[in-house]
Amino acid sequence: MRPALDAPLCKGEGKGNIMRWLTMVMLALLPVATSAAPLLLRPAKVFDGEAMHAGWQVLVDGDKIVAAGPGLAVPPGTETLDLPGATLLPGLIEGHSHLFLHPYNETPWDTQVLHEPLALRTARAVAQARATLLAGFTTVRDLGTEGAGYADVGLKQAIVQGIVPGPRMLVATRALVATGAYGPRGFEPGVDVPLGAEAVDGAALVQAVRRQIGHGADIIKLYGDYRWGPGEPSRPTFSEPEMRAAVSAAHDAGRPVAVHASTPEGMRRAVVAGAEVIEHGSEGTAEVFKLMAQHGTVLCPTLAAGDAIARYRGWNGSEPAPADVLADRKTFAVARGAGVRMCMGGDVGVYAHGDNAREMELMVKAGMPVLEVLNAATAGNARSFGLLDRGRIAPGLLADILVVDGDPARDVSAVRAVRLVMKGGVVVR
Numbered sequence: 001m002r003p004a005l006d007a008p009l010c011k012g013e014g015k016g017n018i019m020r021w022l023t024m025v026m027l028a029l030l031p032v033a034t035s036a037a038p039l040l041l042r043p044a045k046v047f048d049g050e051a052m053h054a055g056w057q058v059l060v061d062g063d064k065i066v067a068a069g070p071g072l073a074v075p076p077g078t079e080t081l082d083l084p085g086a087t088l089l090p091g092l093i094e095g096h097s098h099l100f101l102h103p104y105n106e107t108p109w110d111t112q113v114l115h116e117p118l119a120l121r122t123a124r125a126v127a128q129a130r131a132t133l134l135a136g137f138t139t140v141r142d143l144g145t146e147g148a149g150y151a152d153v154g155l156k157q158a159i160v161q162g163i164v165p166g167p168r169m170l171v172a173t174r175a176l177v178a179t180g181a182y183g184p185r186g187f188e189p190g191v192d193v194p195l196g197a198e199a200v201d202g203a204a205l206v207q208a209v210r211r212q213i214g215h216g217a218d219i220i221k222l223y224g225d226y227r228w229g230p231g232e233p234s235r236p237t238f239s240e241p242e243m244r245a246a247v248s249a250a251h252d253a254g255r256p257v258a259v260h261a262s263t264p265e266g267m268r269r270a271v272v273a274g275a276e277v278i279e280h281g282s283e284g285t286a287e288v289f290k291l292m293a294q295h296g297t298v299l300c301p302t303l304a305a306g307d308a309i310a311r312y313r314g315w316n317g318s319e320p321a322p323a324d325v326l327a328d329r330k331t332f333a334v335a336r337g338a339g340v341r342m343c344m345g346g347d348v349g350v351y352a353h354g355d356n357a358r359e360m361e362l363m364v365k366a367g368m369p370v371l372e373v374l375n376a377a378t379a380g381n382a383r384s385f386g387l388l389d390r391g392r393i394a395p396g397l398l399a400d401i402l403v404v405d406g407d408p409a410r411d412v413s414a415v416r417a418v419r420l421v422m423k424g425g426v427v428v429r
């Protein structure tokens with residue numbers, strides 16, 4: 001699954017080759033189908049972010065959707081693209097990615113953080129961003145570079161400037177952990193090793209929140225609990241006052257907060273501090289999920305990360321699944337039962353970028369109706385992340401569009417059968 005380098009990168013050195021390569025890159029980035037004319041898309045069905053509609057059409061002009069519905073009147077000169085047997089959806093929104101990580105069965109997390117040069121990690125992230133976009137995920141909430149500093153800010157800029165293809169990114173930069181709580185660890189205590197996040201506490205935590213925002217963070221990510229040592233259970237890290245101060249500093253700057261938390265107490269502190277999203281929540285209880293529902297706190301269940309790790313440990317995918325996987329499904333059901341709003345986010349990076357649909361498949365397998373899963377991956381995530389310009393097929397929104405063969409409302413895996421990806425009105429696949 002390791003991404004292959006594009007062939008032109010391998011061919012020789014020197015200015016002539018670099019120019020030729022740059023030219024090829026520029027050509028590759030040119031829109032496949034751009035025109036001044038409006039474009040009418042005619043699929044068999046349209047999922048508008050909330051419901052499935054047969055016989056709808058979608059009119060795109062420039063980078064926006066201008067109309068959606070049956071029997072649209074179109075301006076003269078409109079081009080038409082017939083897509084028989086296909087379903088059109090809003091571009092999918094990945095709720096929990098790490099573009100600077102690659103699957104742990106290729107290289108363990110510790111090794112990635114400790115031994116891989118920043119340039120290698122960045123080059124791989126470029127390839128992974130492209131794979132993500134081509135899989136129909138036109139936006140990602142990227143929750144920490146895991147030791148790759150602020151490289152996500154640069155990658156986001158490169159995508160915005162059209163230098164490399166990729167999804168629209170919300171970035172969390174380094175993420176924040178309590179001193180001593182995060183890895184890699186197990187070294188002679190006098191040796192400083194690179195960490196997967198910025199370790200900071202007390203008043204310095206507020207400074208670090210502001211510093212990360214100043215350097216480009218769209219989101220603040222806090223680790224609200226973690227294992228202090230091998231074989232230990234997770235325990236809360238930041239105190240409630242620390243959590244409140246960090247969330248308050250982020251909110252003052254207009255940034256939402258994502259909190260990694262698995263324990264009920266770590267989750268509770270994040271909820272009462274006002275965090276928008278809890279990541280994982282794998283030991284959540286009915287009580288803490290009820291609290292989340294009351295506060296409108298979103299849960300990003302990351303079922304796919306647990307599934308992937310179980311497979312790396314030897315599970316072949318047959319039932320009954322290992323205890324951890326069964327527990328994740330059960331907790332997911334408890335959270336849904338409590339009325340918690342669900343994010344679609346799989347912790348992709350633990351498994352291969354471009355395989356983002358895995359979380360959607362596992363949400364269905366864990367009992368969520370498929371239309372609710374499609375909603376979570378589009379309009380739901382857009383709402384949860386404050387992205388009011390996307391996530392639905394409606395006039396005035398960004399023309400971020402995925403067209404797939406078949407009907408994902410019957411089988412969610414149809415989202416993998418990509419026929420067309422459009423980002424901002426430009427067909428990128």
Ligand SMILES: [Zn+2]
Pocket residue numbers: 096097098143347
């Ligand atoms: Zn993660």
